[in-house]
Every structure is written in structure tokens, then in C-alpha cells.
Amino acid sequence: MNQERNRISCKKCFICKLQSAFGCYAIISAIPASCTLVLCYSELEREKQRGELRKACSKFGHAVQPIRRVNTTMRLQQLREKMTSEVILGAPAIQAYLVTSSDEHQSTDVDDYEKRREYISGFSGSYGNAIITLDKAALWTDGRYHLQADEQIDCNWLLFREGHKNIPTISDWLRKHMPKDGRIGLNPKLVSEYMWNKLRSELKGSSLELVALNVSLVDLIWPPEERGVKRSKDAFILGIDKAGKNYTIKMNETRRELQKHGADAMVITALDEIAWLLNIRGRDVPNSPFLRSYVILDMHNIFLYVNISQLQDNNVRENLHSDSRIVRSDSVLLKDYDDIWRDLRIKSQLYKHILVPSHCVYSEGASHAIYEHIFADRRLPRQSPIIYLKAVKNYVEIKGMQNANIRDSAAVCDCFAYLEKLMNANEKLMELDIVELLNEYRFEQNGSLGNSFRTVAGYSSNAAHPNYEPTVNTNVQIFKNSTLVLESGGQYFDGTTDVTRTLHFGEPTDEMKEAYTRVLIGMIQLSTLTFPSNMKMAVADALARASLWEVGLDYLHETGNGIGAFLGVQESPIIVHFSSETSFQQVFKPGYFLTNEPGFYREGEFGIRLANVMEVIEKPWLKHGGHTFLGFKVVTFVPFEPKLIKLSLLSHQQRKWLNNYNEQVRQLVGAELKRQNRMDGFYWMMEKTKFIPENGGRELNRIQNFLLTGIFILFFV
Missing domain, CATH: 3.40.350.10 (Creatinase/prolidase N-terminal domain)
Structure with a gap:
């Protein structure tokens, strides 16, 4: 009897873990009677570490494949034929081939002509590296794209989720799966010297060899009619x-x-x-x-x-x-x-x-x-x-960034007002409809040159994908029972923008409200931080995540990155992440611009993300120990969704910040909306920025909060 109870308990545990962490990716057909809770979870972890934890790729039966999945069987077969052809290679055969995401300039966002990794794997995210051997194919990507990659790459592929424990590096995996004296082919123009040296160093002591090829093997199998045209517009x-x-x-x-x-x-x-x-x-x-x-x-x-x-x-x-x-x-x-x-x-x-x-x-x-x-x-x-x-913006660039973000915020407010009007009229709206609308509203602004990245519009379970982009196959209708995450940005002649807001057109659940509010608290905590100029960027991340950590939650992407002035939406040297080695080496400087974008993702259910752009400013009236003190100035002014805010979780200081922020929205964006005669957007904005009571709720002890911040600074700096 006890043995049967253990067996049933273990099976339930295993399915529960799959559902909560990975969306129930497998059908459990048989569980050994001796299985325990620990053994079940351990097997799940081992599959993840081997890259075998895949959605709808069970060895038992034939599961229905996700609609976003790309069949790469023929592509892999053709590539492997090229890998073994000494005539094509102009060298002895190779046993593995590395395909990166970049172009010759190591760009993070490339045009369709350069998307070699996407063609060979089916995965369309901006970051990821693929290794193809003669009998295996494997993809490595980070926490932004774990869910997306699992849905897009077919069962020919192993998926290694970077950021999780004990995930092997590319070098570790090659050491284990390559034959002795194996040769690994790379295109030297598409691989950075940093990556080349890293691989070579990690493979040192093995018999494996990196081989620079004069040909791009993916180019050889990529039909011209399926490949985009290389861009060549006037400068x-x-x-x-x-x-x-x-x-x-x-x-x-x-x-x-x-x-x-x-x-x-x-x-x-x-x-x-x-x-x-x-x-x-x-x-x-x-x-x-x-x-x-x-x-x-x-x-x-x-x-x-x-x-x-x-x-x-x-x-x-x-x-x-x-x-x-x-x-x-x-x-x-x-x-x-x-x-x-x-x-x-x-x-x-x-x-x-x-x-x-x-x-x-x-x-x-x-x-x-x-x-x-x-x-x-x-x-x-x-x-x-x-x-x-270039990271330190001059006076003209700073003013340009501020002005561009005000115009961009006006466009977003006007678009959100129209979306709410359509939803209240029970109009049918799909994710792609919203992408098109938001892009159009932004393009109408003076000085607009288009988007700064592809617009993210994720509803319900799609919103749980941090970098989800709707396609014809995944396009879903927007209803009133879940969250809609909208992340977008614009390129203007005077600046670059990036803003994320989470909307809800019905009555959100208490879980949604709490998640949204904790994400908002993280954004406020980071926005209000005052810190010495020698504080490392990684320290700031703790404040953005603290409210989520308090209840055992987290998100896998960084909290912030640098942003250029009519340049890239992701700019070095700024990265805000507590576990990033680089983030422990960099400090903020006045004139830097960065994003502040905490989030929460409940797989299979809903997602929450908020993002503002901030300027790093000096606080010259504060001096201590030879250090100047810095802070942040928010330059994005789009209202938050009041119905998603659980006021009881906000402290007096946080409520006060929210009221001050709303006042800035009314003054700056309100004036811009009236100037452009966008009155629907103006009235929507005024409705979303009503004053909230500043007393009551969870009062934080200011002394404890100050001491906590001090501990982080002393520990990390």
C-alpha cells in the first residue's frame, strides 16, 4: 500500500513540475514503483542538462507539434553533406559546424539576408548559437528565449537553456560528443575573436581542432528565393x-x-x-x-x-x-x-x-x-x-532623448486609448493588429524613422514569453480575461526609445494584480535609487528584484541595458544584472541612458513586464568620502494600468513616487497630446493618472530600507 502511494505521489509530482516549469512537455506513460519525489525531479533536471527536455518530443507516441515549429530535417541533411565534402570545403571533412547569430560586424540585429542561424534551426530570436554534428544538432540560448526556442526548433534539435544550473557550455558538449581529433568548422568573419579564443581555450587539452573555413556552408544550401535581399539604401x-x-x-x-x-x-x-x-x-x-x-x-x-x-x-x-x-x-x-x-x-x-x-x-x-x-x-x-x-551623451543628445521620449509617449498613449475604445466596443483584435496599430501611431510622429526593434505584443500565455513576437501561425485574439504585454520603441532623428506596458481590458485576477504591483515596486525602487559613483551596476539590480524575491519569484533576463541616441536600442557598456560578471565591473556615469525593465512570467498563463528609459544624473549637493552621488531621471512618460495595481502593497514613498510620475505625465505628455490635437489620447491619459491616496498600505521602515541598501553597497562594491 505504501509502495503504491509513493508511486502515485511521484507521478503527480513529476507532472506538476512539468506543468509549472515547462508546460507539461511529455506524456508520462510509466513510473517505476521505486520512484521517489527526489528521483522524479532529478530526472527532469538531467533531461534539461542533456538538452532533451523538449516540448512535444516524447519518444513515446506522436505528439501534436507547436504551430511555430520549423521542419529542418532536409536542411540539416544538406548541411551535413557539405560538411563531409572535401571538394567544397577545400580541406579535410569537418565533424561539427558552428552557426552564430551575427553578421560580419557582430551585430545583434541582422537583416533577413544574414539570418543563417534562423534558417538552419528555425529559431528566430536575436541571440543563440547552433552546433551541428554528423548525427546531432544543438542550440544554446538565454532566458529571454527559452520558451520561444522550444516551440520553434523541431525535435531534431537539443535545447540548452543558458542560465539554468549545470547546463554544459558548447565546449563541454563538444568534448563529450565529438570523435577524437574531430574538426569544428567556423566562418571566421561571423565569429568574434572573443568567441574564437574562448572556444579554443576551453578545448585546450583535447584533440579537437577549430577550423576557419573560407566558405559559409549555410549560404550554400540556402535557396536564393527563400533568402532576403541584402539591404543597400542611401546613407x-x-x-x-x-x-x-x-x-x-x-x-x-x-x-x-x-x-x-x-x-x-x-x-x-x-x-x-x-x-x-x-x-x-x-x-x-x-x-x-x-x-x-x-x-x-x-x-x-x-x-x-x-x-x-x-x-x-x-x-x-x-x-x-x-x-x-x-x-x-x-x-x-x-x-x-x-x-x-x-x-x-x-x-x-x-x-x-x-x-x-x-x-x-x-x-x-x-x-x-x-x-x-x-x-x-x-x-x-x-x-x-x-x-x-558615445555612451556619455552630450547636452544636445540628452535634450534630444528627452524630447523623443515625450513624443513617443504621446504616440503610445494615443494608441492605447484607441485600443481600449475598440475593446470596449467588442471589436475583434488580434496580436498582429495591435502591432500594426502601434507601429502606425509611432510612424506618425515628427522625426520618426520607424521602430528601434520589432514590436512585442503578447496576450495571455504568449505574454509569458519575454521576447515573444506574434506571427501568422501564433496570432491570437485579444480578450478581456488576461494580460497584454506591449513592448515597443522608436528611432527618431533626436533619440531612441524603448517602452513596455502591460494592459488588461477586463477584471484582472488577484494573482495578476500582485505580480504587476511587485514588478512596479521593483521599477520604482530602481528609479529612486541614489548611489555613490563607484557603485557597480550589478548592485542596482537587487532593488529591482527585491519585491519579487520576497515571495520567491524572479525573471531570467537583465533588468536594464544601455540605449543609444539615434543608435542601437541595446548599447554597451551598460548592463544591469546581479549575476553578470561584466555588471560587477562597470559603473554608471552621468549622461548614460539605460532601460529599467523588470518582469514576471507565469508560463502557460500570463506575463507582466514594465520598461522605462532613464538618464543617469549627478546629485552635486551630495558629497561623502570623496565620492559624488548619482541617481536616475525617468524620461519615459506612459501611465501604468491602475486596475492592475494593488495599492495595499505600495508604501507611502512608492505611492508618492507614482503620484509625482503621473503629474509629470499629465504636464509633459498632456501638453504634447494637446499640441497634436490627439484628444482621445489626452482624456485616456488623464483617466489613467488620477491621484491615489498616499497613506495606508504597507509602510516600509525607512531606516531598515536604508540599511538594506547600505549592506548591498558594502557587500558588492
């Missing part, structure tokens, strides 16, 4: 009224930084750095105003390697002094894009030390191919000084 100059500094000043600042490093030249490969340095913008990358190009900068010359046909606008050449008869130190000398590979060989003989960008947070640094084209004794691997120069 344009960002005027000094928006950039705040002439490119000549930026160039001289960079040269001074190079001299500090002992370098007499630098190769610049990151597109956002080139855009900032030359005040030039393009449309070669989705959602970011970048021009596909390389730059070599020395103490007397600057060479721009680009598709010259994209510089037909005489204003571009004139601003860059490219057509000047007299070559000056700020004359940008134009070269064909592919000439970079020849010139690196030649020019590396002219310089003693060439700074070659290394890894920094979201910036992968230069590719392995760039490093290999420079003589080893001339290389100076360093983090690009441009990363830190």
Missing part, C-alpha cells in the same frame, strides 16, 4: 543640431584615447561606433540606423570602407570632406567595402600598434578574420574607446 548625415558634436571633434577625442592606449591606429568594425563617430546613418540593419561599413583610423587619416554607391548624396561627401582636393586630417577617404581585407594586410605593416576591438558587454568586438588579417605583433586587443565616448 545620410546626422546634423550637428542632433548629434551635438562635429565628427572632427569626435575623431580627435578618439585619437587621444588611442594615444593613451599606446596605439597609432584603430580598426573599427561595429556599425554603431562608425555611425556615432562620423555622424552618418543608414538603413542596412533592421530597426537601427546603421551603414554597413568598416573604418581604419590613424593619427593623420581616416578610411571608410563602404559600398560607395550608397553615398550618392553630395551632402554626405561634402560633410565628410571626401571630395576635397586637399586631404586634411579629417578628410574621410572612401574605399570599396571589400578592400578592407587587402588593406589590413598592407596597412598593418605601417603601424606599430593597431587597436583591435575586444569584447565589451553587448559589443562582441572584431571578428576572428579581422584579427587574422593583422600581423600578430602589431595587434593591440582592447575594448573600443568609442564605446565609452
Whole structure:
């Protein structure tokens, strides 16, 4: 009898764990009588560590496949044929092939032409690395995409969820599954030197070999009719009224930084750095105003390697002094894009030390191919000084970011008002309808150049995917019984925006209210933080998560990242995450802009996320121990959803902050909405920003809160 009770208890435990943590991905057909609760959970963990914990991929029966799943059987077969062809490789066969997410410039967001990893795996997220061997295929991705990847990649693939315990690295997995003397093929232009060295270091002591291939195997099997067209639109100059500094000043600042490093030249490969340095913008990358190009900068010359046909606008050449008869130190000398590979060989003989960008947070640094084209004794691997120069916004950029976010907030308010009107009229709305509407409202704003990333509109269980993007196959109708997470951002000539709000068109459950309120508390706690200038970024993350940690909850993505000024929506060197090694090395500086985006995700049910953009400001009236003190200034002004706020959880200080924030929304966005005669948005905004009572609720002990903050600072700094 006891044995039977243990068996039933174990089976229930196993199914419960699957449902709560992974959405019941398997059908349990038989459980041994000797199974215990610990053994059940251990088996689940072992499957996760082996990459075998997959949705609808049970070895027993034939489960219905998710509608987002892509069949990659033929693609993998064709790729493996190329891997074993010495004629195609021009070298001995390889036993594994690595496919990254990036282009030649290690961009995080690439156009359809460059999405090799997505084609071979079916996974469309912005981050992930795929390894294909002769009999296995495996994908590694982080917590933003665990659920999405599991639904998109088919059962040919193993899924390794980075961020969970005991998940093997790519190197660990290769050591275990590769044959002796196995060869691992990589495209050196699509792999950063940082990643190459990391793999080589981790494989040291094994017989495995990294092989740089002259061909891209995915390109060989990718039918042209299924592949996007490489973007090649005309470039344009960002005027000094928006950039705040002439490119000549930026160039001289960079040269001074190079001299500090002992370098007499630098190769610049990151597109956002080139855009900032030359005040030039393009449309070669989705959602970011970048021009596909390389730059070599020395103490007397600057060479721009680009598709010259994209510089037909005489204003571009004139601003860059490219057509000047007299070559000056700020004359940008134009070269064909592919000439970079020849010139690196030649020019590396002219310089003693060439700074070659290394890894920094979201910036992968230069590719392995760039490093290999420079003589080893001339290389100076360093983090690009441009990363830190452009992260600190000048006065014009700061004002531009503030103004862009006000106009963007007005567009979002007006759109939300229209959505609520449609829902109250019981109109049928799908996720893709909302994406289209939100994009249209943003495009109508002055100075808009489109989105800063693909709009996220996730309803109900889809909202539990942190970076969910609706497709034709996953598009669901919006009802009034769950949450709708909307994350979007815009590119404006004077700034870049990123805002997330969670809506509910009916009556939310108490669980939804508590989750929303705890996420809001985290956002408020981080927004109101005052801290010494030497505090590490990782410390700030604790305040954003504390309210969720209090009840045993958390989220797997970072709380914040840097954001550019009419540049990338994800910018180094800023990352706010308590477990990030880099976050423990970086500090905030006045003029930095970053996101504040805590969240909560109940898989299979609903999701909550909120995001604002904040500016790092100095508080000069506070001085202690030789340190200046800093704080944050919120520049996003979109109301929160009152019906989702559980006021009893908010302290007096948090209620006061919310009232002050709502007052700013009414003043700044209200004025903008009236100026644009968007009165529906104005009245909606006024309704959502009503004053709330500041007394009552959970009063936090200010002394305890201060001491808690002090402990974090003393422990982490």
C-alpha cells in the first residue's frame, strides 16, 4: 500500500513540475514503483542538462507539434553533406559546424539576408548559437528565449537553456560528443575573436581542432528565393543640431584615447561606433540606423570602407570632406567595402600598434578574420574607446532623448486609448493588429524613422514569453480575461526609445494584480535609487528584484541595458544584472541612458513586464568620502494600468513616487497630446493618472530600507 502511494505521489509530482516549469512537455506513460519525489525531479533536471527536455518530443507516441515549429530535417541533411565534402570545403571533412547569430560586424540585429542561424534551426530570436554534428544538432540560448526556442526548433534539435544550473557550455558538449581529433568548422568573419579564443581555450587539452573555413556552408544550401535581399539604401548625415558634436571633434577625442592606449591606429568594425563617430546613418540593419561599413583610423587619416554607391548624396561627401582636393586630417577617404581585407594586410605593416576591438558587454568586438588579417605583433586587443565616448551623451543628445521620449509617449498613449475604445466596443483584435496599430501611431510622429526593434505584443500565455513576437501561425485574439504585454520603441532623428506596458481590458485576477504591483515596486525602487559613483551596476539590480524575491519569484533576463541616441536600442557598456560578471565591473556615469525593465512570467498563463528609459544624473549637493552621488531621471512618460495595481502593497514613498510620475505625465505628455490635437489620447491619459491616496498600505521602515541598501553597497562594491 505504501509502495503504491509513493508511486502515485511521484507521478503527480513529476507532472506538476512539468506543468509549472515547462508546460507539461511529455506524456508520462510509466513510473517505476521505486520512484521517489527526489528521483522524479532529478530526472527532469538531467533531461534539461542533456538538452532533451523538449516540448512535444516524447519518444513515446506522436505528439501534436507547436504551430511555430520549423521542419529542418532536409536542411540539416544538406548541411551535413557539405560538411563531409572535401571538394567544397577545400580541406579535410569537418565533424561539427558552428552557426552564430551575427553578421560580419557582430551585430545583434541582422537583416533577413544574414539570418543563417534562423534558417538552419528555425529559431528566430536575436541571440543563440547552433552546433551541428554528423548525427546531432544543438542550440544554446538565454532566458529571454527559452520558451520561444522550444516551440520553434523541431525535435531534431537539443535545447540548452543558458542560465539554468549545470547546463554544459558548447565546449563541454563538444568534448563529450565529438570523435577524437574531430574538426569544428567556423566562418571566421561571423565569429568574434572573443568567441574564437574562448572556444579554443576551453578545448585546450583535447584533440579537437577549430577550423576557419573560407566558405559559409549555410549560404550554400540556402535557396536564393527563400533568402532576403541584402539591404543597400542611401546613407545620410546626422546634423550637428542632433548629434551635438562635429565628427572632427569626435575623431580627435578618439585619437587621444588611442594615444593613451599606446596605439597609432584603430580598426573599427561595429556599425554603431562608425555611425556615432562620423555622424552618418543608414538603413542596412533592421530597426537601427546603421551603414554597413568598416573604418581604419590613424593619427593623420581616416578610411571608410563602404559600398560607395550608397553615398550618392553630395551632402554626405561634402560633410565628410571626401571630395576635397586637399586631404586634411579629417578628410574621410572612401574605399570599396571589400578592400578592407587587402588593406589590413598592407596597412598593418605601417603601424606599430593597431587597436583591435575586444569584447565589451553587448559589443562582441572584431571578428576572428579581422584579427587574422593583422600581423600578430602589431595587434593591440582592447575594448573600443568609442564605446565609452558615445555612451556619455552630450547636452544636445540628452535634450534630444528627452524630447523623443515625450513624443513617443504621446504616440503610445494615443494608441492605447484607441485600443481600449475598440475593446470596449467588442471589436475583434488580434496580436498582429495591435502591432500594426502601434507601429502606425509611432510612424506618425515628427522625426520618426520607424521602430528601434520589432514590436512585442503578447496576450495571455504568449505574454509569458519575454521576447515573444506574434506571427501568422501564433496570432491570437485579444480578450478581456488576461494580460497584454506591449513592448515597443522608436528611432527618431533626436533619440531612441524603448517602452513596455502591460494592459488588461477586463477584471484582472488577484494573482495578476500582485505580480504587476511587485514588478512596479521593483521599477520604482530602481528609479529612486541614489548611489555613490563607484557603485557597480550589478548592485542596482537587487532593488529591482527585491519585491519579487520576497515571495520567491524572479525573471531570467537583465533588468536594464544601455540605449543609444539615434543608435542601437541595446548599447554597451551598460548592463544591469546581479549575476553578470561584466555588471560587477562597470559603473554608471552621468549622461548614460539605460532601460529599467523588470518582469514576471507565469508560463502557460500570463506575463507582466514594465520598461522605462532613464538618464543617469549627478546629485552635486551630495558629497561623502570623496565620492559624488548619482541617481536616475525617468524620461519615459506612459501611465501604468491602475486596475492592475494593488495599492495595499505600495508604501507611502512608492505611492508618492507614482503620484509625482503621473503629474509629470499629465504636464509633459498632456501638453504634447494637446499640441497634436490627439484628444482621445489626452482624456485616456488623464483617466489613467488620477491621484491615489498616499497613506495606508504597507509602510516600509525607512531606516531598515536604508540599511538594506547600505549592506548591498558594502557587500558588492
